[in-house]
Structures are given as structure tokens and as C-alpha cells.
Amino acid sequence: MAKFKPFHDFQKPLMGLTPESFLDYIDTVIPKDHLCRLVKQVVFSLDTESIEAKNSFLGQNTYHPKLMLSLLFYGYATGVRSSRKLEEKCISDHIFIYLMQCYTPDHRTISDFRKNNLKEIEKYFVEIVRIFNELGFTQVGKIYIDGTKIKGNASAKRTKDRAGFEKWLSAIQEEIATLMKEGEAIDKEEDDRYKTDEEEESLKKKLSNRNHLKTKIEEALKMMKEEDNNKVKVNLTDSDANHMKSGGSKDIRPGFNCQASVTKEGVIVAAEAVPEANDRSQLEPMIEQSESNTKEAVNEVAADSGYGSFSNYEYLDQKGIDGYVPDGYFQQYKSGEYNKEENRYHYTNFTYDSSTDSYICPEGKKITYWKTRKGKTKSRDWNHKVYRGRECGNCIKRSLCTKSKVRELLIHIHEPLLQEMRKKLLSEEGKLKYFARQYIIEPIFGHLKFNLGYRSFLLRGLEKVNAEYKLMCIGWNLKKMLAMGIKPAMI
Ligand code: SF4
Secondary structure, three states: OOOOOOOOHHHHHHHHOOHHHHHHHHHHHOOOOOHHHHHHHHHHHOOOHHHHOOOOOOOOOOOOHHHHHHHHHHHHHHOOOOHHHHHHHHHHOHHHHHHOOOOOOOHHHHHHHHHHOHHHHHHHHHHHHHHHHHOOOOOOOEEEEEEEEEEOOOOHHHEEEHHHHHHHHHHHHHHHHHHHHHHHHHHHOOOOHHHHHHHHHHHHHHHHHHHHHHHHHHHHHHHHHHOOOOOOEEEOOOOOOEEEEOOOOOOEEEEEEEEEEEEOOOOEEEEEEEOOOOOHHHHHHHHHHHHHHHOOOOOEEEEOHHHOOHHHHHHHHHHOOEEEOOOOOHHHHHHOHHHOHHHOOOHHHOEEEOOOOEEEOOOOOEEEEEEEEEEEOOOOEEEEEEEEEOOOOOOOOHHHHOOOOOOEEEEEOOHHHHHHHHHHHHOHHHHHHHHHHHHHOHHHHHHHHHHOOOOEOOOOOHHHHHHHHHHHHHHHHHHHHHHOOOOHHHO
């Protein structure tokens, strides 16, 4: 008949619980190696004086920042991040009750704490990264860089270009004029007071809503005209969110490009959410941030072809960093596309002769240096050496090689760096080094987006989005700490 677990004597005191005895009880239930114990220890090792100083001695007592940070860090590590869910967890989940020491903050308090301590959250991300380094659990020497797009907290329908906003503004102005006329008509009606009062109230609401919208559109138009002429589209809800494809989706939505730099152990040592959809300009900032956060030098980096550019190759060369970063055409090059007969006259099939600074074309003729072209035009940055064919006039293959009278080769001045990079990536060692990024950094984004459901941000504006992204990364790093065997007693 022993169907149910028996009641024990030690369970009886639970009937008359105090917060202290309840916490003592929970402490006995939580496994010694549970993540929450590590989170608590890490948070209690952080300096929270700057947050404490924000609270006045006057007024009501507030929750200690160490408790609130424990709540946020553990929440973000486990996929609980909305302030309402966190509020509910502080009542119903014994791990959250343990971390909040039986306090039950409401969602507004949780949300305000997160919004009011953005700078501190970013600082704690760095301090937690340094714990790994100080304990010798990770080293920044080799890093892997990648980015993932995460949707902003804004609707795509509210993203428009200047013409779109102007059209929308004139429609709203018309609507406001119609509503005003309706309001005047209601004022004249005297016979049915009850009905008109109701209508008047609804009209007032509509009018205030449209006026608010009108102001926001005017602000967006002003911003587009004065501050950011290059920004083609702006989102009305979150003007920092940029139009980009998120994840594997074909939809273009307002969002942020979330960059991460990860060590070979899988620790995120640098993270930044940026509005630029393109990864190309993020390699240098991520390397610099990795070095600044860890106070160590980066000497090897792997990143996908989104980061491949002449300026990045130049940067890596100047810093003496061993890079494994393919260019946008590396796959074609690797697959032998340029060796095909139809690509016989592709510039990669012209042989460079360094002794005369010239090229030999596939027909054995010389293409000599003509001039260097530098500067910027609307469509392109010029930093090229121009080579010209001297014997093209009589060439019977000319129609296959060029549409002009003579063949010109535009060779970027850092072309040798590109060729060196391709050679390295094709070597056995290079293949292994580049391949490592696939199983080191990509699973992190997979975990954040698909396991924890962080496919969109809750907060709006670049600063807040960045703090939220750092919370996601803190959550990952804390779980990593546990997986790497870092114990609370070691901190
Ligand atoms: S057109 Fe000039 S560069 Fe092209 S194959 Fe003929 S000689 Fe060579």
C-alpha cells in the first residue's frame, strides 16, 4: 500500500513557516551545484555601490540591487525575462524565491530596475568576463566572431522612408481635420446629452491618439532630414532599429545586428548590438572590445565571409593578428569556378609578376601598371592600382576578355593580403581553424534564439537593447561557468 511518499516529521514545521525557516528549507532542497547558487555568488561578488547610491534614504525601502541582479541574471539565463513573468516566478518558483530572499517585487519595479541601470548591466558583463580570466578558465588569444539579427520591439508596418512618412502624415492630418469637424457637430447637438457625451469622449481619445502619432511622424521626418540623411528608412516605434533580415527569415523587419566575440571555450568576451545590418565594419570593434574587456591581446581570429573586406585584412595585418576570414567570393574561388573555361579571362587567371609590377594575361601578353586611383565616389571607395594591356589591339580573344579597346585590371592595393588569406583558408590547418567557429559560436546564437526564445528584444532604443543583449550574454556566460566546473567557493 506504499503508494504515496510518507509525510515526515521535518515537514511539519513547514505549516508554521517564517521567511527565515522557509529559506532554510529551500536551501536544503536546491542541489549544491545548482546554477542559482553560482548566480548568487557571482552577483554578491560584484560592486553594486553605484546602483545603491541612486536610492535615496527618504521614502520607502527598496529591494537590494544584489537581489534584483540575481533575479535578472538567473531569469535571462533560463529564458524568463518579461517583468510580469519574473514577478510571477518570485511567488511560484522556489529558485526565484531563494534568489529574491522571499521578496516579491512587482513587474513595474523589475522593469524600472532594468531600465534604470543600463550602464551598470554593461559593466557587470565585463566584470563577469574577467572572472573567467582571473580564474584561468579562458584565454583571449584565439577568438571567433559572428553576428545574429534579433528583431526590435517594433512593427515593420511603422518603418517607412521619407516619402512614406510624408504620405502617412498627410493622411493623419486629414483624419484629424475630419475628427475636429465631427467634434464641432457633436457640440451643436443638444437633444441627446448622454449619447453625445459618450461620443465626445471617444472622439477626444481618437484625436489625442492621432495628434500623438502626428508629432512622432514629424519628429521622424525631422530626424531623417537633419540628422541622418543616409538612413533610408526609419521605424516610428524604435528609431534606432534598422531594417534587416532576422535569422533565416526572408522578412525584412526592424531589428539589431547582435555581435559576439567568443573564446575557444565558448565564453562570450565581447558583445554589442548595432543598427548596421552589415557585419563588415564590426570586426575591428569586436576585436578591440575583446581586448579591452579581458585586458589581453587577440592573436588569432576566425569570422565568416560577412567580415571579409580589404580594410579588415589591412587591420589584421597591421595588428599582427592571424586571421581566418574569407572574402565574399571565396566559395567560388574554392570550388574552382574561376578555373572554368567561361571564366578564363577573370582577373584571378592573370599572373602577377612582382619584378616588373605587371600581369601576364591568359594569352601570355603583358598588362602593365598605369596609375593608382584613390578616393571616394558615390558608389565606391577607390584604393586601386590600374593596369593596362599594351598588346590588346591585335588580340583575337579580345571580345572574350573585354568590351573596351584594351583590357584594364583594377587591383586593390591590398589584393596580396586577400590572396594570402585565400591560401591560408585552403590549407589543412586553415580549414580546421575556420571550421571551429561553426561549432563554437553558432550554437550560442542557436541556444539564445531557439532554446530560450530570444528572437526579439523587449526594450526599445539602442542603449536599452544593448543592455538587454548583455543580459542575454551574461546568462549564457553564467551557464558556461557552471558547465566549466567553476564553483561558487572559487569566486
Ligand atoms: S585582350 Fe589583352 S589582356 Fe585580354 S587576352 Fe587579349 S591581349 Fe590578353
